[in-house]
Amino acid sequence: MSDRWQKTSASPTVPHVQHGGPRDGLTAADLFRSPEETVELDEKLRRTYFWLVNKAVISPFYDVEFDAAKANRFPLGDAGAEITLPTQPAYSSNVLLPLLTFAVGGKCLMIGGPGRGKTTLAVLMGVLAGATPDDVRRHLQQGQPQLTVSDLVGLPLPRDLVSAGSLAEITIAWKSWLTERVKIVDEYNRIPTKTQSALLTMVAEGYVESHDQLRRTAPAAGVESWFFTANDDAGGGTFQVIQALKDRLDVTVQAFGFNGRFFDELVTRVEAGERPEEHVPSSLIFSPDEQSTMLAAIRAVPLPADVRRRLEYFTGQFEFVQHGGRRFEYRTKDVVATAGGDVSAVIDANSGADLVVDLGSQTLNGLSVRALQTLILYAKASAWFRGASSVALDDVRAMVPFVLRGKLLPNPQHPRFEAGDKELAHDPASWLVDLFDTAMKQFVALGLDNADPVGDLLAELGGGLDGLDRLTVSQRLTRIESEVGRISKVGKIYGRDYDDLVALKYLHQRYSNYLHWLEGS
Amino acid sequence: MIRRPGHTVNASVRREPATLPSATGLDLDLAVANVARWGGDTGLFGGFLAAGLAGRGADPIEIGQDLAAVAAWRAGVVGLRADALRAVASCLDAGLGEAVGATLGMPGSDVAGFLEGQRTDRFFWPAWQHLGRAYLVARVGGFAGLGGPWLAHPGDVIAAGEGQWLVEVGDELWEIDADLFGHSVSPADEDPADAGEPVDGPGATDIRVVSVPTSYLLEVVRDAA
Numbered sequence: 001m002s003d004r005w006q007k008t009s010a011s012p013t014v015p016h017v018q019h020g021g022p023r024d025g026l027t028a029a030d031l032f033r034s035p036e037e038t039v040e041l042d043e044k045l046r047r048t049y050f051w052l053v054n055k056a057v058i059s060p061f062y063d064v065e066f067d068a069a070k071a072n073r074f075p076l077g078d079a080g081a082e083i084t085l086p087t088q089p090a091y092s093s094n095v096l097l098p099l100l101t102f103a104v105g106g107k108c109l110m111i112g113g114p115g116r117g118k119t120t121l122a123v124l125m126g127v128l129a130g131a132t133p134d135d136v137r138r139h140l141q142q143g144q145p146q147l148t149v150s151d152l153v154g155l156p157l158p159r160d161l162v163s164a165g166s167l168a169e170i171t172i173a174w175k176s177w178l179t180e181r182v183k184i185v186d187e188y189n190r191i192p193t194k195t196q197s198a199l200l201t202m203v204a205e206g207y208v209e210s211h212d213q214l215r216r217t218a219p220a221a222g223v224e225s226w227f228f229t230a231n232d233d234a235g236g237g238t239f240q241v242i243q244a245l246k247d248r249l250d251v252t253v254q255a256f257g258f259n260g261r262f263f264d265e266l267v268t269r270v271e272a273g274e275r276p277e278e279h280v281p282s283s284l285i286f287s288p289d290e291q292s293t294m295l296a297a298i299r300a301v302p303l304p305a306d307v308r309r310r311l312e313y314f315t316g317q318f319e320f321v322q323h324g325g326r327r328f329e330y331r332t333k334d335v336v337a338t339a340g341g342d343v344s345a346v347i348d349a350n351s352g353a354d355l356v357v358d359l360g361s362q363t364l365n366g367l368s369v370r371a372l373q374t375l376i377l378y379a380k381a382s383a384w385f386r387g388a389s390s391v392a393l394d395d396v397r398a399m400v401p402f403v404l405r406g407k408l409l410p411n412p413q414h415p416r417f418e419a420g421d422k423e424l425a426h427d428p429a430s431w432l433v434d435l436f437d438t439a440m441k442q443f444v445a446l447g448l449d450n451a452d453p454v455g456d457l458l459a460e461l462g463g464g465l466d467g468l469d470r471l472t473v474s475q476r477l478t479r480i481e482s483e484v485g486r487i488s489k490v491g492k493i494y495g496r497d498y499d500d501l502v503a504l505k506y507l508h509q510r511y512s513n514y515l516h517w518l519e520g521s
Numbered sequence: 522m523i524r525r526p527g528h529t530v531n532a533s534v535r536r537e538p539a540t541l542p543s544a545t546g547l548d549l550d551l552a553v554a555n556v557a558r559w560g561g562d563t564g565l566f567g568g569f570l571a572a573g574l575a576g577r578g579a580d581p582i583e584i585g586q587d588l589a590a591v592a593a594w595r596a597g598v599v600g601l602r603a604d605a606l607r608a609v610a611s612c613l614d615a616g617l618g619e620a621v622g623a624t625l626g627m628p629g630s631d632v633a634g635f636l637e638g639q640r641t642d643r644f645f646w647p648a649w650q651h652l653g654r655a656y657l658v659a660r661v662g663g664f665a666g667l668g669g670p671w672l673a674h675p676g677d678v679i680a681a682g683e684g685q686w687l688v689e690v691g692d693e694l695w696e697i698d699a700d701l702f703g704h705s706v707s708p709a710d711e712d713p714a715d716a717g718e719p720v721d722g723p724g725a726t727d728i729r730v731v732s733v734p735t736s737y738l739l740e741v742v743r744d745a746a
Contacts, residue, residue: 019662019669019670019706020559020560020597020698020703020704020705020706021558021559021561021599021705022559022705023696023698023705023707024599024602024603025600025603026559026600026604027601027604028587028589028601028604028605031551031552031555031556031586031589031590031593031601032547032548032551032555032586032589033555034551035554
């Protein structure tokens with residue numbers, strides 16, 4: 001009966017990428033290796049994805065789409081719904097994102113109502129790392145209102161508590177889950193605040209502390225990944241999740257319900273009394289070395305300059321707010337928020353800007369460096385998973401709604417969330433994709449693909465200052481001032497200009513300091 | 522008649538059903554499966570390997586592996602080219618000129634010259650040395666509906682290195698890697714704008730890939746000397 005679980009894709013999962021086999025690199029020994037032995041890690045991860053999505057959790061929701069422009073679109077109903085039929089392979093986010101998290105050693109929050117396969121998926125990730133299903137379940141931390149720090153990390157031995165002369169003499173019986181490669185915290189929004197803080201130390205710093213003693217939580221080998229589940233992402237649950245812990249979660253993904261058209265599989269499972277985590281094919285288990293190799297390969301996927309430029313444009317929209325402060329550098333949402341101000345009201349006070357054009361007015365905050373790093377890493381993982389040699393804009397677009405959910409907060413007072421687009425107020429994933437698409441349309445409309453004067457100036461400086469004469473430096477300073485003057489003449493300032501102006505000031509400082517040095521020497 | 526991808530060097534090969542030989546310690550069924558997986562012709566592989574191993578006793582496993590690699594390259598697995606050239610040299614050093622010659626489909630006395638020619642010209646074949654006219658080396662690509670890779674007619678072809686070309690097919694860029702016996706066609710990583718000026722391969726500047734108006738196949742041709 002268990003054989004039906006063992007079938008994995010025998011053919012390559014990326015269609016027709018090769019007619020005629022590899023172009024080079026084969027050896028005589030390769031002729032006598034079975035395909036299973038020579039399967040590449042990205043192919044193995046794709047096979048794992050298809051096994052998970054087709055056999056283990058039955059998730060026919062293909063919401064992560066690529067090459068959206070070529071998709072066939074069909075309007076549905078009278079409320080603006082449409083279904084898209086993409087021509088490129090699409091993926092189910094609630095399986096793909098946990099799997100990419102497993103690959104990059106990230107932290108994934110799975111949200112959704114009870115019985116939607118969140119915990120099952122998390123347990124499957126543990127089994128993919130080589131643990132037995134029983135061990136994974138034993139190590140799973142079940143969030144509940146009485147969960148103490150000791151429940152989470154371990155107990156001091158009672159014998160030592162009585163006889164020890166100092167804290168250093170107390171032996172802590174650390175919990176064995178602490179050093180597992182896959183760590184699972186179920187219903188994390190039911191954990192008391194103090195215990196959440198201990199969890200934060202583990203997630204953020206990689207250690208736990210108890211009775212003045214410290215234990216590192218990184219596994220001995222391989223890559224560490226975290227999976228959290230919650231049935232609420234809006235501050236509900238038994239305890240409010242502390243913001244610092246939420247900020248540490250790399251991606252948030254919605255678990256989908258069960259599609260009634262796949263009842264036959266459900267009936268089979270009930271009749272056989274089977275659980276998918278007990279039937280993971282051995283060919284899909286990742287060793288610690290394989291995980292480390294996989295992470296190194298993902299990090300090595302290049303992010304081309306044109307994709308990086310568009311990403312810069314998108315992420316540069318959100319920090320600036322016109323009335324955030326007096327000095328130009330202080331006109332940011334963070335300055336307003338940290339001073340206890342109302343960011344919505346400050347945005348609203350900017351009567352000079354077009355709220356439709358100003359994408360920054362749709363958010364209450366900017367993006368943290370951590371969020372940007374996560375976006376880059378997951379975009380690389382997406383490209384690697386799809387068998388691409390470099391990151392495409394589609395990879396960034398695909399990861400935006402999951403990486404930025406909960407990190408880029410919508411401004412509820414913005415007209416975008418009124419009238420016909422009210423549903424965006426409670427569908428952050430769609431809103432974030434919409435925000436990204438709008439930014440990319442603006443980028444094209446502004447002709448930024450062809451002209452990037454600030455980028456050119458930065459690249460010039462990147463060439464170094466050594467050997468530059470006064471005349472060259474003066475010419476560059478003039479070009480910088482001219483560029484600042486050009487932006488100044490427009491009259492309106494948007495988030496996209498803020499980053500450019502700060503960079504231009506930086507360049508001006510570097511060159512003028514160098515000129516002073518030249519003149520003094 | 523529907524034209525298919527293929528290499529002219531195989532046009533005169535007699536295709537007779539050959540029983541797969543046995544070689545001590547080698548799983549030749551697995552090798553056949555891999556040849557098929559890498560786009561080689563399993564019939565040619567079996568035939569050339571049988572010819573190479575004919576009459577041989579229990580060779581060391583390395584010799585069997587080397588002859589199999591040469592047979593697989595001869596059957597169209599272009600990815601084996603570098604290792605197969607090494608294997609040919611290794612067999613010659615071991616005094617196995619006749620065996621490796623049979624595996625390549627030529628007299629053993631021609632193998633040294635063939636190896637030398639191949640090192641500078643991946644389309645070198647002794648019998649074509651003095652033809653004195655242009656000739657077809659291979660047809661590659663083809664319409665997806667007939668088992669090829671392309672949904673559109675191949676457009677401009679740019680030489681990208683020795684035995685390498687980039688071709689625009691619709692709005693996609695594809696890479697062709699070919700030699701005398703086989704070829705590989707795959708989506709290119711490179712942007713057409715970055716492809717730059719055509720590159721001449723060392724020793725093979727007279728090899729061109731041309732698009733034919735009436736076919737989705739590209740023709741690899743050698744100009745007259």
